[in-house]
Structure formats: C-alpha cells, structure tokens
Amino acid sequence: MAAEALSSARQSTLRTANLGLVLRTVCAAPEPLSRADVAASTGTTRATASRLADELLAAGLLDESERGAPTGPGRPGTPLVPGSSIAALGMQVDAGLLAARVVDLRGRVVGERVEDGDFVGSDPMTTLHRLRAVTTDLLAHLPDVRVVGAGLALPGIVDASAGLLLRAPNLGWSNLRPAELLHLPLTPTLGNEADLAARTVAESAPGRPGPHRDFLYLSGQIGVGGAAVLAGQVLSGTSGWAGEIGHVCVDPDGPACRCGSTGCLEQYAGRHALLSGAGLPLDAAPGELAARIERGDPAARGAVDTAARALGVALAGVINVLDIPTVVLGGHLGELADFLRPALQEHLRRRVLSAGWRPPTIDAAVALPAAGATGAALKVLGDVVADPARWLG
Amino acid sequence: MAAEALSSARQSTLRTANLGLVLRTVCAAPEPLSRADVAASTGTTRATASRLADELLAAGLLDESERGAPTGPGRPGTPLVPGSSIAALGMQVDAGLLAARVVDLRGRVVGERVEDGDFVGSDPMTTLHRLRAVTTDLLAHLPDVRVVGAGLALPGIVDASAGLLLRAPNLGWSNLRPAELLHLPLTPTLGNEADLAARTVAESAPGRPGPHRDFLYLSGQIGVGGAAVLAGQVLSGTSGWAGEIGHVCVDPDGPACRCGSTGCLEQYAGRHALLSGAGLPLDAAPGELAARIERGDPAARGAVDTAARALGVALAGVINVLDIPTVVLGGHLGELADFLRPALQEHLRRRVLSAGWRPPTIDAAVALPAAGATGAALKVLGDVVADPARWLG
DNA sequence: GGAGTTATGTTCCACCGCAAAACAAACCTC
DNA sequence: GAGGTTTGTTTTGCGGTGGAACATAACTCC
Numbered sequence: 083m084a085a086e087a088l089s090s091a092r093q094s095t096l097r098t099a100n101l102g103l104v105l106r107t108v109c110a111a112p113e114p115l116s117r118a119d120v121a122a123s124t125g126t127t128r129a130t131a132s133r134l135a136d137e138l139l140a141a142g143l144l145d146e147s148e149r150g151a152p153t154g155p156g157r158p159g160t161p162l163v164p165g166s167s168i169a170a171l172g173m174q175v176d177a178g179l180l181a182a183r184v185v186d187l188r189g190r191v192v193g194e195r196v197e198d199g200d201f202v203g204s205d206p207m208t209t210l211h212r213l214r215a216v217t218t219d220l221l222a223h224l225p226d227v228r229v230v231g232a233g234l235a236l237p238g239i240v241d242a243s244a245g246l247l248l249r250a251p252n253l254g255w256s257n258l259r260p261a262e263l264l265h266l267p268l269t270p271t272l273g274n275e276a277d278l279a280a281r282t283v284a285e286s287a288p289g290r291p292g293p294h295r296d297f298l299y300l301s302g303q304i305g306v307g308g309a310a311v312l313a314g315q316v317l318s319g320t321s322g323w324a325g326e327i328g329h330v331c332v333d334p335d336g337p338a339c340r341c342g343s344t345g346c347l348e349q350y351a352g353r354h355a356l357l358s359g360a361g362l363p364l365d366a367a368p369g370e371l372a373a374r375i376e377r378g379d380p381a382a383r384g385a386v387d388t389a390a391r392a393l394g395v396a397l398a399g400v401i402n403v404l405d406i407p408t409v410v411l412g413g414h415l416g417e418l419a420d421f422l423r424p425a426l427q428e429h430l431r432r433r434v435l436s437a438g439w440r441p442p443t444i445d446a447a448v449a450l451p452a453a454g455a456t457g458a459a460l461k462v463l464g465d466v467v468a469d470p471a472r473w474l475g
Numbered sequence: 476m477a478a479e480a481l482s483s484a485r486q487s488t489l490r491t492a493n494l495g496l497v498l499r500t501v502c503a504a505p506e507p508l509s510r511a512d513v514a515a516s517t518g519t520t521r522a523t524a525s526r527l528a529d530e531l532l533a534a535g536l537l538d539e540s541e542r543g544a545p546t547g548p549g550r551p552g553t554p555l556v557p558g559s560s561i562a563a564l565g566m567q568v569d570a571g572l573l574a575a576r577v578v579d580l581r582g583r584v585v586g587e588r589v590e591d592g593d594f595v596g597s598d599p600m601t602t603l604h605r606l607r608a609v610t611t612d613l614l615a616h617l618p619d620v621r622v623v624g625a626g627l628a629l630p631g632i633v634d635a636s637a638g639l640l641l642r643a644p645n646l647g648w649s650n651l652r653p654a655e656l657l658h659l660p661l662t663p664t665l666g667n668e669a670d671l672a673a674r675t676v677a678e679s680a681p682g683r684p685g686p687h688r689d690f691l692y693l694s695g696q697i698g699v700g701g702a703a704v705l706a707g708q709v710l711s712g713t714s715g716w717a718g719e720i721g722h723v724c725v726d727p728d729g730p731a732c733r734c735g736s737t738g739c740l741e742q743y744a745g746r747h748a749l750l751s752g753a754g755l756p757l758d759a760a761p762g763e764l765a766a767r768i769e770r771g772d773p774a775a776r777g778a779v780d781t782a783a784r785a786l787g788v789a790l791a792g793v794i795n796v797l798d799i800p801t802v803v804l805g806g807h808l809g810e811l812a813d814f815l816r817p818a819l820q821e822h823l824r825r826r827v828l829s830a831g832w833r834p835p836t837i838d839a840a841v842a843l844p845a846a847g848a849t850g851a852a853l854k855v856l857g858d859v860v861a862d863p864a865r866w867l868g
Numbered sequence: 869g870g871a872g873t874t875a876t877g878t879t880c881c882a883c884c885g886c887a888a889a890a891c892a893a894a895c896c897t898c
Numbered sequence: 899g900a901g902g903t904t905t906g907t908t909t910t911g912c913g914g915t916g917g918a919a920c921a922t923a924a925c926t927c928c
Contacts, residue, residue: 090493090523091886093912094913099483118876126483126915127917129916132876132878156874158923159876318798330796403720405717405719432735433724436719489885490884509906522888547896548895549902550893552905
C-alpha cells in the first residue's frame with residue numbers, strides 16, 4: 083500500500099513511536115497535561131507514560147511547569163508543557179521583505195528581525211548576505227535556547243532534498259543554492275513560501291492543530307501561490323511543483339501570461355493585475371485598494387470583482403477535484419477577503435458540485451508579516467515532534 | 476502531525492505491523508520469495524520472518540508453492556505466494572453494464588459475470604435485484620475460496636461510512652442504500668467507480684504496485700470522472716466528493732452544464748459531447764468514433780481536437796496544483812488515447828508550468844470491462860493485506 | 869487537627885516480541 | 899561420500915510495555 087520504507091518494527095520502534103506520541107499529545111493539548119492525563123489520552127499505563135515523559139524531560143523536549151490552583155481531591159499532577167529551550171530558525175526572502183524568526187516548541191516567537199526592501203530582480207549574493215547579517219545578529223541576541231534547525235521560505239520552486247532553488251520568477255533567481263551563499267552555522271532546508279505559510283494555518287504551534295486541518299491556502303504575493311492541506315499535511319507533489327494555482331487557466335481565450343499559457347489566474351488576481359485594474363500604480367500600498375473600494379471607486383470595485391470571478395473558476399476546479407471546501411486567503415488576497423467574499427462565494431456556489439450539500443467557506447489568514455518564516459520554523463519543529471527519539475542523545 | 480488515532484504502540488502492535496509487512500512484501504514481489512528472502516528484504520532476522528510467515532500460512536493468507544528448478548548451492552528455499560483461498564467480491568453498476576467479479580489474493584479472477592444493459596434512469600430496486608441474482612449465481616459456482624468481503628462500485632457520490640449513495644446522475648439514482656436492496660450475505664462497502672478503477676492502475680494485484688504510483692486517472696463514462704492517486708493512495712477528499720474533474724470549468728463562457736455551471740469539461744469530453752460533435756448518434760459504439768477518425772472524417776477529428784483542448788486546460792490546472800504529471804485515460808477516453816495524445820500533450824506543454832523540466836505523460840488504461848468491480852475487490856483485499864492480524868483468528 | 873478518601877506518580881515483576889547465535893536440514897560440488 | 903553453502907528452526911537474552919502494589923500529596927469530614 084503506502085510506499086513506506088520496508089523496514090520492520092523492532093522494540094526500539096515501539097519506544098520511538100510512543101515517545102513521539104507523548105510529545106505530540108502534550109504539544110497538541112490546549113492546556114498543560116499531567117503524566118496521568120497523558121496516560122489517559124494515549125491509552126498507555128501511567129507507568130509507561132511517566133517513564134516516557136521523564137526521558138523527554140531529560141532531553142529538554144518537555145518542561146514541568148508550576149502547579150496552578152489545586153482543583154479537587156487527590157494528589158495534584160505536575161503539569162507538562164513543551165520544552166521552552168528547544169527552538170528553530172525560520173527565514174524568508176520575498177519580493178518585499180527579508181525576515182528571520184526564531185520560534186520555540188511552545189510556538190512562541192523568541193526573537194525576530196523583519197526588514198522591508200525591494201528584492202525584485204535583486205542579486206542573490208547581495209540579498210542573501212544581507213539576510214545572513216540579519217540572522218547572525220538575531221542569533222547573537224537570543225536568550226538561552228537551543229536552535230535545533232533552520233528553514234528558508236522562498237517564493238518559487240525548490241528541490242528541498244537537493245537544496246536547490248529552481249526558479250523564483252518574482253525575485254528573478256534561478257538554479258542556485260541559497261544555503262551555500264548564506265553560509266550560516268545551521269544549514270537551512272528550503273521550502274516554498276506558500277507551502278510554509280499554509281503550515282501556520284494548519285498548526286497554531288508545533289504539533290498543535292490550527293483552525294483548519296483540510297483547506298486550500300492561497301498566498302497573494304506578486305504572483306498567486308497556493309497549497310492544498312489534507313489532514314494537516316501540505317501536499318507537496320511528486321517533486322515540489324505543487325501549488326501553482328496562479329497558473330491554473332481561468333479562460334483559455336484570456337490574456338497571455340509570461341509562463342507561456344493564456345488566461346492564468348495570476349492575470350486576474352495577482353497583485354499587479356488588481357492594482358493596474360484599479361488604476362493604481364504597481365507600488366501602491368496594499369491597503370490603498372481596500373480604501374478605494376470603501377470609498378466606492380468603481381475601477382477598484384471592478385478589479386476586485388474580476389479577481390473574484392477568476393478565483394471562483396480556479397478554486398471551484400480545485401474543490402471539485404480535491405473536495406476540500408475550505409479556502410484560506412493569505413497575502414494581499416487575505417487583506418481583500420471581505421471585499422472578495424460575497425462574489426467569490428456566489429461563483430463557488432454555482433460551480434462547485436457539492437455546494438448544495440456543504441457550501442464552501444472562505445476565511446482570511448491572520449495577517450502576519452513573513453508567515454513563511456514562521457512556517458519554516460514550524461516545519462523544523464514538526465520534525466522534532468514527529469520523531470523526538472533522534473534528539474535524546 | 477498526522478491525525479492518526481492517538482493510540483499507543485504496544486507489543487502486539489509490533490506483531491501486527493510485522494505480519495502486515497511480511498504479507499505485503501510477498502504480495503508486492505514479482506517472483507515468489509523464500510522465508511530468507513523475506514527476512515532480507517524486510518530487515519528482520521530469518522527467525523522472525525519465518526515465525527511470521529508460519530502464522531500467515533496457518534491462516535491461509537500465504538501458501539507454500541512447489542519449488543522450481545534448483546539454482547545453486549545451499550538448501551533451496553520454499554517459495555511463498557499469497558494465499559489462493561482468500562478472495563473478495565467486487566460488483567459494479569454502471570450506465571451500460573452490471574458486473575460481479577471475485578478476485579483472489581494473487582490478483583487472479585476466480586469468477587465473474589458481466590451483463591450489458593441500459594440502466595440509465597433505471598429503477599434501483601429492479602436493477603439491484605438483477606445484480607443480486609447475478610452475484611448469487613456467481614458465488615454458488617465458485618471454487619473453494621473464502622470470500623472475505625465485498626465492494627460495490629457506483630458512478631456517483633457515495634458516503635462509504637454511511638453506506639449511502641448520495642447521487643448518481645447517470646443512473647438517475649439518489650439517496651439510497653444499495654446494500655439493503657441487494658441483501659446479500661456479504662454487506663458491500665460502497666465506492667466511487669473512478670476511484671476504484673484508478674486502484675486497478677495503482678495495484679496490479681493486491682499489494683503489488685502497478686505501472687504508476689502517482690497519477691491522475693480519468694474515467695470516461697457518460698460523464699467524466701477522475702481520481703488523483705498519490706503514493707498509491709486514492710485521494711478521496713474530506714467526504715467523497717473528490718474526483719469530479721468532469722465539472723472543472725474549462726471556459727467560463729462555455730455552454731451551460733446540467734450541474735448549473737458553465738463550460739464544464741464534460742461538455743467537451745463527455746461521451747455525449749464527443750459523439751454528437753462527431754455527428755454520431757448517442758448510442759453509437761465507442762469504437763465507431765475511432766474508426767471515423769482513421770477514415771479521416773473531419774467532424775470526428777474536430778470533436779476529438781475539441782476534447783483534447785478542454786482536457787488540456789482542465790488537466791493542466793490539476794497538474795499545476797498537485798504536481799502529478801502522469802495522466803492515465805480510462806473508459807472511452809482510453810480508447811481514444813492515441814487520437815487525443817498529440818494535441819493533449821501539446822496543450823499540456825504550453826499550460827503546465829513544470830512541463831519544460833518534466834513533460835507530462837499520457838497513458839491509456841488497460842481496457843477492462845467493469846474495472847470498478849475489480850477495484851472494489853482490490854480495495855477489500857487491500858484491507859486484508861494492510862492488517863492481516865485481524866484475519867488470523 | 870487527625871483519620872479517611874482520592875488521585876498522582878513510582879517501583880517491581882511478568883509477559884510479549886524481536887535479535888543474535890547456535891543448530892539442524894537440504895542441496896550442490898568435487 | 900565429504901566438505902561447503904544456504905535455508906529454516908530452536909534457544910537464549912534483551913528491550914519495552916502492562917499490571918499491581920506502593921508511596922505521595924492533596925482534599926474532606928468529623
């Protein structure tokens with residue numbers, strides 16, 4: 083069935099599986115759990131849960147917190163929380179910003195640097211050296227945490243296993259190895275910006291489920307990226323090319339796209355398309371468009387309606403194929419969500435086959451600058467939570 | 476991470492996992508394996524592999540076959556093969572046929588009944604009673620096998636967990652429970668025809684990988700159904716509505732579809748659209764269209780080119796989002812594959828972003844009447860292979 | 869304030885399943 | 899037929915969990 087590695091389960095597999103289970107249980111819980119709570123919700127005995135928790139405590143992956151107000155009879159339990167000394171570094175380079183952020187196992191931002199700038203068509207060496215300087219400064223001024231790994235979010239197609247950025251059209255970069263140019267003590271794993279931003283919706287903290295577990299994420303940057311999330315897992319495709327919803331064809335007779343196709347979604351709902359459709363300069367602030375709509379500007383209104391129609395066609399197609407009727411809008415599309423929603427919902431209702439049974443919903447992502455950086459850190463921490471046994475040594 | 480049940484791994488988990496691993500290894504192997512082979516390819520010791528194999532043998536899930544010609548020095552191994560006495564029943568109701576088929580663990584068809592007919596707008600009770608008669612006859616004349624479960628493939632949306640057929644537009648059926656009307660000794664689980672047919676491509680026999688593990692399957696029936704298969708697993712969506720690629724919008728200004736949307740793929744590549752576009756009656760044999768193209772009939776040629784263009788737009792969208800660049804055509808689209816391929820490939824090359832790196836491929840499924848029935852049986856047997864421990868008692 | 873109650877966390881022992889190694893079996897080669 | 903080689907089985911040891919008893923720390927009631 084699944085193409086899992088054909089490796090047999092041995093005794094140690096049991097231990098690693100259960101260590102992971104205990105850590106995930108604590109991470110996922112909204113309130114701190116005692117050892118007995120962990121035993122109850124994992125189905126193990128108190129003896130086993132306690133022993134596993136002790137191992138995780140010794141490695142710093144869990145912490146014992148102070149008891150709160152006692153609640154009832156019986157010996158009070160000692161609350162367990164994810165370890166605060168384990169953290170990961172997430173970085174991001176985008177058309178408009180540069181960011182480095184350190185997030186700990188509890189999902190708290192331990193430190194961050196975000197710099198605005200225009201990196202469209204920038205020199206990779208120069209830009210990455212600047213990111214390196216920012217990151218080095220951030221790491222130097224960090225409280226006492228153990229940074230266990232790093233990730234880098236990029237607005238393009240990456241081959242994560244090879245550490246290769248294949249192409250990032252909006253940066254004008256292609257075929258380079260950012261990790262080598264960054265030359266940090268921690269080698270970052272690469273990831274697509276939209277995939278990683280989607281992770282911040284799927285997980286509100288490492289191992290803790292976010293508001294949705296199955297959704298389509300749309301990342302409105304200069305282009306329109308996307309990601310499909312199923313059971314909390316981002317579908318990355320067979321080799322990282324997934325999520326290019328910006329180049330789904332909305333109208334075969336539509337305008338030519340620089341990708342070579344015609345009528346791509348990006349030609350209607352990309353930032354440039356929206357701004358120029360509304361008669362705004364391409365470097366206008368994203369909030370300006372919203373302001374004009376509120377003032378009743380017909381050009382702005384028209385641009386948003388055009389975008390809503392195109393989004394409706396493209397998203398309906400994806401929903402019909404994947405049956406994921408929840409859409410989360412990020413980036414500039416998230417800022418315009420309230421203006422897009424009525425028309426978009428109407429289009430989806432017409433074009434989605436299951437709409438009569440279960441109408442699609444449209445949410446806006448929490449506006450967070452450089453969500454990709456947080457997502458990159460979450461991905462690293464997700465690896466820790468998935469297999470804590472590797473971090474006990 | 477994954478939303479797996481929060482159940483801890485205990486000792487018995489090890490055993491069930493390894494039993495499954497051994498059975499899957501034997502099923503997946505193209506040639507029979509000895510106990511020592513199993514040990515080598517699973518990573519266990521010969522002692523463990525042998526013990527697990529003996530348990531599976533005792534339950535009939537494995538058989539020892541006769542040794543072939545001895546090959547070299549050393550004690551010859553006894554070849555293990557999937558048990559021939561374990562089988563499953565797959566059934567199918569479609570617009571044009573009724574089928575029941577029994578498949579064993581080795582993937583061999585132990586017995587089958589296929590009846591042609593016109594079930595469009597048929598009475599569910601009448602049709603299912605006929606299927607019941609056919610199936611009962613089949614089961615009565617079966618050799619000595621143990622039928623461990625049953626499945627029923629239907630051309631529509633099903634809620635498998637509730638045993639409910641929500642709607643099957645081409646049959647004109649909706650909101651009914653086929654299992655109750657069938658009233659067989661084995662209660663069949665329901666499945667979508669395209670999903671199950673896709674399984675016959677993903678698996679050439681229970682647990683044995685087929686020609687592709689990641690592909691988009693297109694089922695050309697009266698409508699156009701589909702399924703996305705990732706790592707051998709059919710993506711069924713959050714509630715069974717996935718795979719409705721027939722209603723992906725290809726042209727928002729296109730003809731109205733009975734689903735309420737406009738320009739759906741089905742309006743260009745559905746059987747009716749193809750036949751009427753070619754000037755053929757709607758009940759023409761599928762081969763007739765191919766014959767006309769070979770004779771150079773311009774109307775037939777035009778209809779296929781129109782379908783190719785529409786398929787190109789719809790499939791490019793799915794490939795851009797999911798990054799699954801392999802397409803397998805089934806049903807009438809499979810029969811027309813050779814005529815569709817050149818134009819379709821050209822459209823995909825233009826519209827798929829990754830086409831320059833890795834051009835999409837278009838295959839035709841092996842033409843098998845009632846592939847859904849085989850898929851339904853494979854699904855049941857897949858459950859056995861996934862967790863053989865449940866069948867040892 | 870002390871005895872009883874209740875729930876948590878720990879310790880000890882038994883059982884299960886796999887690994888490792890020794891042993892038995894079957895076939896080939898010389 | 900003796901030695902070599904590989905397969906399959908038996909025995910022993912170890913890791914890890916389950917279960918039961920025990921220690922601990924609160925609350926409650928008299």
